[in-house]
Amino acid sequence: MIRMDNVVKRFGEQTVLSGVSFAVGEGEIFGLLGPSGAGKTTIINILTNQLDADGGSHSIGAGPLQTGLMLDEDGLYTRLSCLDNLNVFAGVYGIPRSLSVQALKNVGLEDAAKKPVRTLSKGMRQRLALARAVLHRPKVLFLDEPTGGLDPATARGIHSLILRLRDGGATVFLTTHNMDEAYKLCDSVALLHRGVIVEKGSPAEICTRHGAFKTTPDLEAVFIKLTGVELE
Numbered sequence: 548m549i550r551m552d553n554v555v556k557r558f559g560e561q562t563v564l565s566g567v568s569f570a571v572g573e574g575e576i577f578g579l580l581g582p583s584g585a586g587k588t589t590i591i592n593i594l595t596n597q598l599d600a601d602g603g604s605h606s607i608g609a610g611p612l613q614t615g616l617m618l619d620e621d622g623l624y625t626r627l628s629c630l631d632n633l634n635v636f637a638g639v640y641g642i643p644r645s646l647s648v649q650a651l652k653n654v655g656l657e658d659a660a661k662k663p664v665r666t667l668s669k670g671m672r673q674r675l676a677l678a679r680a681v682l683h684r685p686k687v688l689f690l691d692e693p694t695g696g697l698d699p700a701t702a703r704g705i706h707s708l709i710l711r712l713r714d715g716g717a718t719v720f721l722t723t724h725n726m727d728e729a730y731k732l733c734d735s736v737a738l739l740h741r742g743v744i745v746e747k748g749s750p751a752e753i754c755t756r757h758g759a760f761k762t763t764p765d766l767e768a769v770f771i772k773l774t775g776v777e778l779e
């Protein structure tokens with residue numbers, strides 16, 4: 548459903564992606580893991596055609612209207628209420644406004660429907676951005692650090708929503724620094740270090756391959772072994 552073959556990206560003198568290749572099957576949750584500056588957001592920007600690559604090829608098996616996107620820069624209208632933000636988006640996509648109310652319920656924001664976005668907490672704002680990304684029931688969903696900076700309970704709420712979307716048939720591409728999150732949530736992952744994928748596969752498979760188990764399999768240990776760098 549999502550594919551990159553040997554993608555290269557340069558910003559001036561700096562090569563930020565050096566031949567990145569991976570494939571994501573339909574209905575999978577795929578996690579792109581790596582520290583700050585590894586190239587994760589750049590990969591999302593290239594896949595969603597917001598940025599041109601300097602080499603290689605890539606494709607998504609769904610059109611732009613069947614794709615959902617949640618970026619760090621959320622682009623919500625801060626003076627509008629939660630519900631009105633979703634309604635503006637529903638208008639653009641030509642979908643019934645009744646879905647906006649349902650989407651707020653799905654992320655536990657029904658009581659905040661009338662609150663202006665500028666008065667929301669970070670976790671609430673993130674959940675609203677997620678509600679907007681999935682409002683049009685996309686087949687492919689890109690989530691750039693969906694739980695970054697959230698408390699564990701809010702993060703778990705987002706995890707269960709992502710699992711429900713996958714169970715409904717969506718293909719989910721997410722980025723994270725959090726190995727534990729990736730292990731629990733992702734069907735497959737790729738470990739990215741300075742624009743190079745150093746390992747990929749299912750979390751359990753990767754940990755087994757590298758003998759990286761404490762009491763539970765330890766993706767963090769695989770990353771440190773391969774790169775010498777800690778994530779956090």
Ligand SMILES: Nc1ncnc2c1ncn2[C@@H]1O[C@H](COP(=O)(O)OP(=O)(O)OP(=O)(O)O)[C@@H](O)[C@H]1O
Pocket residue numbers: 558563581582583584585586587588589590
């Ligand atoms: N528009 C740009 N112009 C120049 N350099 C850029 C640009 N966008 C990204 N970079 C550089 O590319 C590299 C990868 O950045 P990217 O945002 O993809 O990292 P990331 O893995 O998403 O990091 P983070 O976890 O902090 O979000 C960084 O060195 C960054 O400085």
Ligand SMILES: [Mg+2]
Pocket residue numbers: 587588589691
């Ligand atoms: Mg990023």
